[in-house]
Amino acid sequence: MGRKILILTEGLSSPNSAKTACSVIRYRSEEVVGVLDSTVSPQPCQNLLDVGEDIPVVNTVDAIAEANVLLIGIAPTGGGLPESMRQQVKVAIERGMDVESGLHDFLCEDIEFVELAKKSGSKLRDLRRNNEREVAQRINISPDCLRVLTVGHDCSVGKMVTSIEIVRGLQAEGVSAKFIATGQTGILVEGDGCPVDAVVGDFISGAVEKQILAHQHHQVLVVEGQGSITHPCYSAVTLGLLHGCLPDVLVFCYELGRTQVKGVDHIELPSMESQKDLYLAMANAAHSCRFIGVSINSRNTDEKTYLKEKERIESEWGLPACDVFRDNAQPLVDVVKSSMVN
Amino acid sequence: MGRKILILTEGLSSPNSAKTACSVIRYRSEEVVGVLDSTVSPQPCQNLLDVGEDIPVVNTVDAIAEANVLLIGIAPTGGGLPESMRQQVKVAIERGMDVESGLHDFLCEDIEFVELAKKSGSKLRDLRRNNEREVAQRINISPDCLRVLTVGHDCSVGKMVTSIEIVRGLQAEGVSAKFIATGQTGILVEGDGCPVDAVVGDFISGAVEKQILAHQHHQVLVVEGQGSITHPCYSAVTLGLLHGCLPDVLVFCYELGRTQVKGVDHIELPSMESQKDLYLAMANAAHSCRFIGVSINSRNTDEKTYLKEKERIESEWGLPACDVFRDNAQPLVDVVKSSMVN
Numbered sequence: 001m002g003r004k005i006l007i008l009t010e011g012l013s014s015p016n017s018a019k020t021a022c023s024v025i026r027y028r029s030e031e032v033v034g035v036l037d038s039t040v041s042p043q044p045c046q047n048l049l050d051v052g053e054d055i056p057v058v059n060t061v062d063a064i065a066e067a068n069v070l071l072i073g074i075a076p077t078g079g080g081l082p083e084s085m086r087q088q089v090k091v092a093i094e095r096g097m098d099v100e101s102g103l104h105d106f107l108c109e110d111i112e113f114v115e116l117a118k119k120s121g122s123k124l125r126d127l128r129r130n131n132e133r134e135v136a137q138r139i140n141i142s143p144d145c146l147r148v149l150t151v152g153h154d155c156s157v158g159k160m161v162t163s164i165e166i167v168r169g170l171q172a173e174g175v176s177a178k179f180i181a182t183g184q185t186g187i188l189v190e191g192d193g194c195p196v197d198a199v200v201g202d203f204i205s206g207a208v209e210k211q212i213l214a215h216q217h218h219q220v221l222v223v224e225g226q227g228s229i230t231h232p233c234y235s236a237v238t239l240g241l242l243h244g245c246l247p248d249v250l251v252f253c254y255e256l257g258r259t260q261v262k263g264v265d266h267i268e269l270p271s272m273e274s275q276k277d278l279y280l281a282m283a284n285a286a287h288s289c290r291f292i293g294v295s296i297n298s299r300n301t302d303e304k305t306y307l308k309e310k311e312r313i314e315s316e317w318g319l320p321a322c323d324v325f326r327d328n329a330q331p332l333v334d335v336v337k338s339s340m341v342n
Numbered sequence: 343m344g345r346k347i348l349i350l351t352e353g354l355s356s357p358n359s360a361k362t363a364c365s366v367i368r369y370r371s372e373e374v375v376g377v378l379d380s381t382v383s384p385q386p387c388q389n390l391l392d393v394g395e396d397i398p399v400v401n402t403v404d405a406i407a408e409a410n411v412l413l414i415g416i417a418p419t420g421g422g423l424p425e426s427m428r429q430q431v432k433v434a435i436e437r438g439m440d441v442e443s444g445l446h447d448f449l450c451e452d453i454e455f456v457e458l459a460k461k462s463g464s465k466l467r468d469l470r471r472n473n474e475r476e477v478a479q480r481i482n483i484s485p486d487c488l489r490v491l492t493v494g495h496d497c498s499v500g501k502m503v504t505s506i507e508i509v510r511g512l513q514a515e516g517v518s519a520k521f522i523a524t525g526q527t528g529i530l531v532e533g534d535g536c537p538v539d540a541v542v543g544d545f546i547s548g549a550v551e552k553q554i555l556a557h558q559h560h561q562v563l564v565v566e567g568q569g570s571i572t573h574p575c576y577s578a579v580t581l582g583l584l585h586g587c588l589p590d591v592l593v594f595c596y597e598l599g600r601t602q603v604k605g606v607d608h609i610e611l612p613s614m615e616s617q618k619d620l621y622l623a624m625a626n627a628a629h630s631c632r633f634i635g636v637s638i639n640s641r642n643t644d645e646k647t648y649l650k651e652k653e654r655i656e657s658e659w660g661l662p663a664c665d666v667f668r669d670n671a672q673p674l675v676d677v678v679k680s681s682m683v684n
């Protein structure tokens with residue numbers, strides 16, 4: 001039986017708060033049968049999440065009888081399960097549905113969930129759970145595979161989407177390319193990967209290196225970046241990822257108009273120019289690396305502002321730039337192709 | 343009953359391989375009753391570890407009847423328990439001794455050890471085990487407490503020892519100073535702290551920030567650095583620590599003569615000047631910060647080479663420099679004192 005996913009976004013059904021839900025709907029829509037939120041009236045998904053068209057938003061697990069997987073569709077700071085979602089999760093488990101979660105708090109360490117799942121036969125899958133225990137070695141890394149890393153000025157600016165769109169564009173042109181997922185949503189989309197932000201500090205770079213070694217038979221790997229090199233909470237993950245995948249080239253991703261760190265709003269974002277310099281300095285300390293393109297997330301601005309910004313970046317940074325949603329990822333696909341070794 | 347520690351260094355009784363043992367003996371000698379290594383003949387500890395004077399090295403747990411704690415005295419790359427040590431650990435547990443370990447592989451997750459401990463009443467203590475789950479906030483950080491961080495060009499160059507010696511020197515002069523331990527050995531010495539390299543990526547900076555907030559009533563906190571900003575395996579931990587403790591001032595620690603990354607020997611260390619620049623750039627992206635001193639570990643060189651290097655560093659970097667063992671930490675104590683706000 002195929003996966004028929006009901007995505008739980010209880011009380012958080014917006015593009016900003018239900019990031020995981022939106023991306024799974026965008027890239028795995030054939031598996032998604034509904035969105036669960038008891039706090040809104042039943043309606044088409046598109047209304048609330050700007051994606052998903054007619055996929056129904058429903059109020060109860062029972063409303064979609066065929067659903068066999070409940071997916072927690074959020075990824076909040078700190079990664080805990082909101083209390084308001086517990087009841088829905090319990091109902092799903094009692095129905096025998098499998099439950100998948102990308103939270104830091106693991107379902108399979110929650111005694112109540114585990115007991116219920118034992119009775120119903122439901123499987124609990126924690127996407128962030130891992131037992132990575134190998135340090136990086138920096139050996140056997142192939143010079144024949146181009147390693148691309150998306151980096152950004154903050155969290156939630158489109159690094160995953162940019163990575164996926166570049167890979168799909170490359171594949172459409174016959175290039176053997178793979179998306180290396182490094183977060184729970186990317187792993188749901190790609191079907192494999194490593195949840196780097198949930199790996200123990202000493203093993204972050206090693207876990208990323210393992211992904212590279214496993215997939216470098218492709219011509220191009222596009223690695224999903226995380227956080228930012230200056231992020232107050234997550235810079236450790238960002239650097240471990242950078243030094244674990246040793247990128248040949250970087251794509252800079254940012255959200256136009258954002259001035260404060262997401263989730264740590266009293267902290268101003270450093271200038272993008274200063275961040276670009278830090279990324280380059282830190283990357284080149286390990287492996288020769290350069291920026292080749294810029295991904296502008298212009299969701300909060302109008303077309304005119306976007307076009308002006310795009311022109312500014314292309315002129316000042318000397319790199320192709322685009323919004324992969326507003327336009328498409330072709331300029332980035334082209335520049336990755338032209339950076340390939342063979 | 344006080345702690346009477348027998349330190350297990352089975353087959354690894356040298357200053358380089360038994361780093362944890364050496365530091366515990368140096369700073370907690372009153373609690374150490376012996377060193378356990380069945381592969382060498384019984385002898386004074388000083389012979390093998392360059393520390394500990396007449397503390398006996400013995401071949402069996404039974405040789406020191408009063409011992410009530412067995413401490414795993416090593417911290418290898420990757421953090422697993424060498425097979426050769428298992429038998430000794432089992433004997434200690436069967437005798438009812440408590441066992442303490444700073445390894446990444448937890449004693450309390452080892453079924454055999456847990457079963458034996460249940461029978462004997464032995465307690466298993468894993469110093470790296472933690473459940474840190476808070477992200478950094480960057481609020482309520484006091485400007486009245488000077489935050490000092492020791493950083494280095496590599497692992498195992500003396501960052502912990504330098505930190506402790508600075509704190510002891512400050513305390514001797516009446517300054518309210520505290521050592522913030524961030525590794526298993528430091529935690530054994532200080533009695534508290536946070537094993538940052540064993541914290542899950544997203545929470546590294548948050549865990550460090552928590553230490554700062556808990557102790558910033560002191561005039562000075564000296565935070566033990568980890569790894570290096572360019573370390574192939576551990577740079578994530580280094581940066582998470584840097585951005586979690588927001589140092590006002592840095593002390594650069596290095597081992598004179600070392601050219602290759604410890605444990606990743608095919609990788610050359612970058613120049614110290616380039617590392618200094620990277621530390622400053624990354625620190626200043628979060629909080630105004632500068633270097634105030636240099637700690638030279640000259641254990642592998644002669645006096646003349648050391649003095650020449652000390653002169654070079656002091657002249658080229660314009661900072662006080664010293665070997666805290668060969669000389670003492672006074673130049674660093676002085677410069678920290680002169681950096682204090684009040």
